[in-house]
Structure formats: C-alpha cells, structure tokens
Amino acid sequence: MSTLNRNDHIACHECDLLLSRPVISGDEVVYCPRCGSRLISSHPNSVERSLALALAGLILLLPANLFPVLTLEVLGRQQAQTIFSSAMALYDDNLPVVALCILLFAALVPLTKFVLLTYLSLALHLQKPWPGLALAMRGYQHLDEWSMLEVYLIGVLVSVVKLVDIAEVHPGLGLYSLGTLILVTTLSSSQLDPDLFWHQIEALSEDVTKKEFADE
Incomplete structure (x- = not known):
C-alpha cells in the first residue's frame, strides 16, 4: 500500500480540501477549486530575498x-x-502601559521578527536542518501580525503637525531609518512565500528522520 507523502500534497487553508501540489513558476497564483480562496503563489527567490531583507532590517533597527x-x-x-x-x-x-507598548511593538517585536526570519531563511538557503525551524516559522507568522511600526510613525507625524506652530521641529536620522525600516518590513512580509518555507522545512525534517533511521 502506498503512503501519502505530505510534500506532494497541500491542504486548503480555508476548507481543508486536500490537493496534489501544483508546480508553479513566475508570478502564478493557484486558487482552491472548492472555495476559491488563494492557495499558493510563486515568489521567485523567496528565500534569498527574505534573507537579504532580514539582514537589512537588523541593520536599520540600530539607527x-x-x-x-x-x-x-x-x-x-x-x-x-x-x-x-x-x-x-x-x-x-x-x-x-503605553510606554511598554512602544518598546514592544516599535523595538522588540521587529527585532525578534528579523532574527527569526534571518534564522529561517539562512537555514533554508544553506539547506541545513537547524533545530526549531518549524517553531521559528510559527513564531514569525504570529509576530508578523503584531508589528506596529507604522502606528508609531503616524504618531510621530501627528506630533510634528501639532508642534510645528510652537517649536522648530527637525527630523533626525532615526526618523529616516524608521521610514526605511517600515518599507523593508513590508517588503519582507510580501516577498516571503509561506508555502515554500513550510515545504522546505518539512523536507529538511524528513531528511533528518531518514538519516536517523539509516544510522540505526
């Protein structure tokens, strides 16, 4: 009896329909035939682009x-x-509470996100089954919903509008770095291909399991 290979199949995130994994390239998008939801899309060089953007984000976090x-x-x-x-x-x-939210969502959460993305994309780029890849991927996807750098930037711009009549306001290097960091964060979220990342993580995990059985 043949066994079901998880790497050859994909389940719809909305209706759980199990389908054979299609082979796509370029900017193709595959939709679920049952519910019409977006199933997978192709992001060429997603791992390499994610690694470059993660490193750029870590650098920009300092200034x-x-x-x-x-x-x-x-x-x-x-x-x-x-x-x-x-x-x-x-x-x-x-x-x-407001002070804690600023530290969390404007500093700690973006830092953790870029560290996790660097760890994931570097492991997949080198094809290394480093420990905790699945946990790191789940953590990144969860934290991706909690990055609020845009909210902080909007608050800064509102402050500028209110203070410009009573004081001279000079934008600093931190403001330009923050704007660029928001752009890098947006690009990293859009360029990451979750299906590709999960597919490669599962493949690396299965390779480790096969090697362990072979050693026994």
Missing part, C-alpha cells in the same frame, strides 16, 4: 532606535527624542 527621531527647539533650547526616550517620557508621565 532607528539609537538616533533621534525628532529634535525640538524652543527658545534656543534643543531636546532630541529617540524611541526609547519617548517611551521613558511616557512612563514618567504615569503611562506605563
């Missing part, structure tokens, strides 16, 4: 968090604000 986002000048006095200093200012104003 985005360490350099001033805005510098305010009032009556000859200047005050620079970074993401961390703005969170500390909110904490000092008895808003610890």
Whole structure:
C-alpha cells in the first residue's frame, strides 16, 4: 500500500480540501477549486530575498532606535527624542502601559521578527536542518501580525503637525531609518512565500528522520 507523502500534497487553508501540489513558476497564483480562496503563489527567490531583507532590517533597527527621531527647539533650547526616550517620557508621565507598548511593538517585536526570519531563511538557503525551524516559522507568522511600526510613525507625524506652530521641529536620522525600516518590513512580509518555507522545512525534517533511521 502506498503512503501519502505530505510534500506532494497541500491542504486548503480555508476548507481543508486536500490537493496534489501544483508546480508553479513566475508570478502564478493557484486558487482552491472548492472555495476559491488563494492557495499558493510563486515568489521567485523567496528565500534569498527574505534573507537579504532580514539582514537589512537588523541593520536599520540600530539607527532607528539609537538616533533621534525628532529634535525640538524652543527658545534656543534643543531636546532630541529617540524611541526609547519617548517611551521613558511616557512612563514618567504615569503611562506605563503605553510606554511598554512602544518598546514592544516599535523595538522588540521587529527585532525578534528579523532574527527569526534571518534564522529561517539562512537555514533554508544553506539547506541545513537547524533545530526549531518549524517553531521559528510559527513564531514569525504570529509576530508578523503584531508589528506596529507604522502606528508609531503616524504618531510621530501627528506630533510634528501639532508642534510645528510652537517649536522648530527637525527630523533626525532615526526618523529616516524608521521610514526605511517600515518599507523593508513590508517588503519582507510580501516577498516571503509561506508555502515554500513550510515545504522546505518539512523536507529538511524528513531528511533528518531518514538519516536517523539509516544510522540505526
């Protein structure tokens, strides 16, 4: 009796219809014949692009968090604000929850996302069955819904509009880095092919299992 190879089949994420895995290339998109939902799409060089974008994101996180986002000048006095200093200012104003949200969603969550994406894409690029790949993939997909850099940037822009009449506002390197980081984050989410990543993770896992049985 033949066994069902998971790598040769795919299940619809909406209606659980089991289908033979189609071979696609270019910018092709496959839809479920039962419910019409998007099944898989092709992202050429998804692993390599994800690795490059993850490394770029890790690099941009440094200036985005360490350099001033805005510098305010009032009556000859200047005050620079970074993401961390703005969170500390909110904490000092008895808003610890808001301060914690800024640190989590503007710094820690993006950092964790790019670390996980670097780990995943580098392992798949090198075809190395590193431990915890499936867990890292699930963690990345979960955190992808919680990155809120855009919300922080909108808050900064609103502050600029409100303060421009009472103070001189000078955008800093942190603001430009933050804008570029948001672009890189958006590109990394759009270029990642979840089906391809899961397919290769399962293939590496099966290779390890076969090797263990062979050694026994």
